[in-house]
Amino acid sequence: MIAGLNKFHYADYIVFAAMLIFSAGIGLAFGWLNRKKQSTKDFLLGGGDLKVFPVGISILASFTSAIAILGFSAEMYRYGTMYWMITLSYPFTQGFAALVFIPLFHGLKITSAYQYLELRFHKYVRTAASIIFSFQMFLYMSVALYTPALAIEQVTDISLLFSIVGTGAICIIYTVIGGMKATVWIDTFQVSIMFIGLIAVAILGTLEIPGGFTELVRRADQSGRIEFFDFDPNPFVRHTFWTLFIGGFLTNLTVYGSNQGTIQRYLTVKKWQDASKALMINLVGGVFLLTLTCFCGLVAYAKYYECDILGSGIIKRGEQLLPFLVMDVLGKLHGLPGLFVATIYSAALSTISGGMNSLAAVCITDFVKPLYSMSKGHELNEKKAAFITKGLALLFGVGAIGLAYLCQFFGNTVLQLALSIFGLLGGPLLGVITLGMFIKKANWVGALTGLILSTVVNIWLGIEGVIYSKPTGLKPVTTAGCDATFLPITQPPMSSTPVPDEDLGPIFYQMSYLYYSLFACLITFFFGITVSLIVEKMKLVEIKPTKPEYLVNWKIWTNNRIVQTEVNDPQELELDEKYN
Numbered sequence: 001m002i003a004g005l006n007k008f009h010y011a012d013y014i015v016f017a018a019m020l021i022f023s024a025g026i027g028l029a030f031g032w033l034n035r036k037k038q039s040t041k042d043f044l045l046g047g048g049d050l051k052v053f054p055v056g057i058s059i060l061a062s063f064t065s066a067i068a069i070l071g072f073s074a075e076m077y078r079y080g081t082m083y084w085m086i087t088l089s090y091p092f093t094q095g096f097a098a099l100v101f102i103p104l105f106h107g108l109k110i111t112s113a114y115q116y117l118e119l120r121f122h123k124y125v126r127t128a129a130s131i132i133f134s135f136q137m138f139l140y141m142s143v144a145l146y147t148p149a150l151a152i153e154q155v156t157d158i159s160l161l162f163s164i165v166g167t168g169a170i171c172i173i174y175t176v177i178g179g180m181k182a183t184v185w186i187d188t189f190q191v192s193i194m195f196i197g198l199i200a201v202a203i204l205g206t207l208e209i210p211g212g213f214t215e216l217v218r219r220a221d222q223s224g225r226i227e228f229f230d231f232d233p234n235p236f237v238r239h240t241f242w243t244l245f246i247g248g249f250l251t252n253l254t255v256y257g258s259n260q261g262t263i264q265r266y267l268t269v270k271k272w273q274d275a276s277k278a279l280m281i282n283l284v285g286g287v288f289l290l291t292l293t294c295f296c297g298l299v300a301y302a303k304y305y306e307c308d309i310l311g312s313g314i315i316k317r318g319e320q321l322l323p324f325l326v327m328d329v330l331g332k333l334h335g336l337p338g339l340f341v342a343t344i345y346s347a348a349l350s351t352i353s354g355g356m357n358s359l360a361a362v363c364i365t366d367f368v369k370p371l372y373s374m375s376k377g378h379e380l381n382e383k384k385a386a387f388i389t390k391g392l393a394l395l396f397g398v399g400a401i402g403l404a405y406l407c408q409f410f411g412n413t414v415l416q417l418a419l420s421i422f423g424l425l426g427g428p429l430l431g432v433i434t435l436g437m438f439i440k441k442a443n444w445v446g447a448l449t450g451l452i453l454s455t456v457v458n459i460w461l462g463i464e465g466v467i468y469s470k471p472t473g474l475k476p477v478t479t480a481g482c483d484a485t486f487l488p489i490t491q492p493p494m495s496s497t498p499v500p501d502e503d504l505g506p507i508f509y510q511m512s513y514l515y516y517s518l519f520a521c522l523i524t525f526f527f528g529i530t531v532s533l534i535v536e537k538m539k540l541v542e543i544k545p546t547k548p549e550y551l552v553n554w555k556i557w558t559n560n561r562i563v564q565t566e567v568n569d570p571q572e573l574e575l576d577e578k579y580n
Contacts, residue, residue, distance in 0.1 A: 006331025012338030019342035027174020030182035046181035056281025061187035062354035066148035074318030076297025080225035089248035097256035098276035106272035112365035120436040122444035130366040141355040142403035172397035190346035197343025205299035247514025254426030261358040306481025360393040427520025428454040446532030450524035
């Protein structure tokens with residue numbers, strides 16, 4: 001803990017513990033109420049009849065990680081408000097997902113998003129996509145648990161071990177016992193905690209600034225942090241209007257169009273129209289939550305504008321910015337720091353529980369059931385499948401806790417790459433799913449080729465991007481006023497915009513990270529179409545015909561109907577046996 005900073009009061013521990021206990025209580029209650037429902041549909045999809053509002057909030061919770069809350073505020077502090085413009089892409093991304101992806105997935109009545117790839121292409125494509133997603137999600141879960149734990153540890157008395165093991169264990173309990181139905185309602189409760197905590201930090205932090213909101217805006221504007229309309233088309237500039245709008249559209253579409261966690265939630269409601277409404281609820285909540293988080297970052301800058309707490313060495317990482325602000329400014333208001341820590345861990349737990357559930361769904365649907373049917377000659381019964389699914393969720397949860405604790409021994413480069421992997425691998429998955437939806441001529445050989453090549457290229461691009469990454473576009477800071485604060489400076493005062501190293505490496509590696517998904521989709525489509533045409537012309541392998549229900553139905557929202565094909569349809573099973 002940083003010397004001289006306010007300490008956690010017993011009231012803070014009570015508030016934090018209350019959030020954890022209440023979350024666990026909801027899980028236990030749903031587990032008891034649904035104890036007689038022993039099926040994978042009940043555990044993974046909440047029975048398929050959940051209400052629209054909690055599902056919409058659950059979608060929001062699942063991908064609003066603690067990393068995002070801590071990272072977005074640090075973004076405002078260091079780079080200014082340009083990132084907020086990504087919200088302009090939100091309506092287009094989620095509107096597109098609501099009208100294109102949701103009707104298709106809902107009509108097929110599948111549990112795993114990657115079942116679609118077997119129906120449309122081949123079991124090889126499904127298996128490859130499931131492996132990529134599982135690696136992506138498991139790694140991200142672990143880092144999403146470790147990063148806030150480290151940030152909180154360094155500004156409070158809460159140890160890293162307790163943060164990871166204690167909160168992770170609570171998450172495992174309510175996810176395994178309560179299933180998706182409990183997870184959705186706990187997410188709703190935890191999102192309310194996030195909003196309350198961030199609103200409290202925003203209001204009380206602003207009141208701590210002499211001159212209030214007006215002075216906050218003046219200081220941010222004077223330092224060049226108020227910036228919204230940079231229309232530079234250069235794809236190698238980190239954040240511009242175009243990278244945030246175009247790149248943001250596709251990056252977010254990897255979440256709403258090809259991620260198992262989101263698609264699984266679409267299937268927890270009865271009709272695709274209800275899932276689309278849930279996504280609109282997520283849209284409104286997402287814009288509001290991002291705005292709040294960004295504003296808290298500006299509050300932190302306005303508070304420390306004469307003493308850059310990062311440049312002075314008072315804190316070591318940008319993720320510690322908000323926790324430091326809360327303990328410094330609001331620490332004397334007992335209970336509020338506990339509320340803020342509850343906010344951060346609500347975000348973390350929502351991500352972990354969503355990850356556990358989605359990984360269990362992919363594993364039981366895409367690996368366990370097919371292998372069991374192949375070896376035994378008959379399908380796995382539902383009661384046994386539900387038991388195995390819960391065991392898988394438990395296994396992934398324990399594994400995420402273990403890897404999260406081991407993260408402290410990794411270097412910063414490895415951790416940064418682990419954070420980037422979510423976007424790097426989401427692009428190829430989005431590419432192969434959209435290839436199947438939009439390109440009727442695409443076949444499984446082309447799809448598998450495009451998926452593998454785009455994954456390899458994106459990982460290579462991500463590794464080189466991390467190695468050669470340098471902070472560009474940093475806004476001016478000063479440490480000239482640090483000697484007047486309660487904490488001593490650890491280096492001489494400076495007042496300037498940090499100048500990055502001139503050697504930024506090959507220009508290609510400087511491409512904005514928001515274009516990684518676009519790049520992956522282009523590779524998938526290029527090779528997917530090219531290889532498919534070659535295979536078809538040369539008749540290298542037999543290709544099963546493409547059913548119309550596996551393609552985008554552009555008339556779906558005008559005639560308000562969709563052809564629904566059950567996964568166990570006899571005709572489909574016959575085709576699978578012939579071509580897979």
